[in-house]
Amino acid sequence: MTGQPAPNWPEEPAGPAATRPDWRETLRNATDLALLGIVVTLAALPVVTAGAAVATGSAALHHWIENGSWPGVRPALRDLRRALLPGVAATVIGVAVAAVLTVNLLALSRGVVPGGTVLIAVTAALTAAAGGFAGLTVVQVGRQAGQGWRDAARAAWRIVLARPVTLLGTAGTVALAAVLCALILPPLTPILVGYTLFGLHATTRRIAGPVLSEDSR
Structure with a gap:
């Protein structure tokens, strides 16, 4: 990761004189996001550290968007240590909810539990909503x-x-x-983690910008 300014993501250029980043800056920032995903994935490998790794990665990304540079290694490690214990609880809750929803979907799709297409659709919608809420929470913790x-x-x-x-x-x-991770690009999952975190931050800022401004007051 570099200390170069972040691009105007997800904000638009401030005025007609503003210029978009050239391909080298775009490539540099894309590489930084990929590296962020790899680091977060490696830090999450013990599983119990997953919550802390995601929280620290989200915080680093928020710092990059807000300040135009990545936090240093020492501040990041300090944040990771502080996030370890709270992250365990978040990991347990997240895994438990994901497991329950996945088991229900599999049981419904295989006919083990009656309900048919309607219940499958409802459970799938609940799963998507849970994933979206988890992603929004990750943005906020960042x-x-x-x-x-x-x-x-x-x-x-x-x-x-x-x-x-x-x-x-x-x-x-x-x-x-x-x-993408499950069906198309499984080996690239660590890289996609960084882009997913960025996508969550960008989407939240784009849609809920005024709400975020009110909360920060």
């Missing part, structure tokens, strides 16, 4: 320097109530990443 999962979830819920379409955007981002 805006809080990787700390405070409970507060981040509450902030995410306020955003959903104020701008319900935000949930559709984050759910779509998570669903697209899941499809």
Whole structure:
């Protein structure tokens, strides 16, 4: 990762005199996002560190978007240490919810549990909504320097109530990443993690910008 300024992502150029980044800057930033995903994935390999790794990665990405540079290694490691214990609880909850929804979908699709197409569609919608809410919570915990999962979830819920379409955007981002990882590009999953985090931040800022501004006051 470099100390070069972040591009005007996800904001548009401020005026007619503003210029878009050239291909070298775009490539440099794309490489930074890929490296972010790889680092987050490696930090999450022990599983119990997954919550802390995602929170720290989201915080680093928020710092990059806001300040035009990545935080240093020492601040990132400090944030990771602080996020370890709270991240365990977030990981357990996330894995439990994902497991329940996945088991229900498999049981319904195989006819083990009666319900048919209607229940499959409802469960799939709930799964997508849960993924979108999880993604929105990750964005919020990143805006809080990787700390405070409970507060981040509450902030995410306020955003959903104020701008319900935000949930559709984050759910779509998570669903697209899941499809790419599972069906098309499994070996590139670590790289996609960085782009997914960026997609979640960009989508949230684009759709729920005014709500985020009010919360930051």
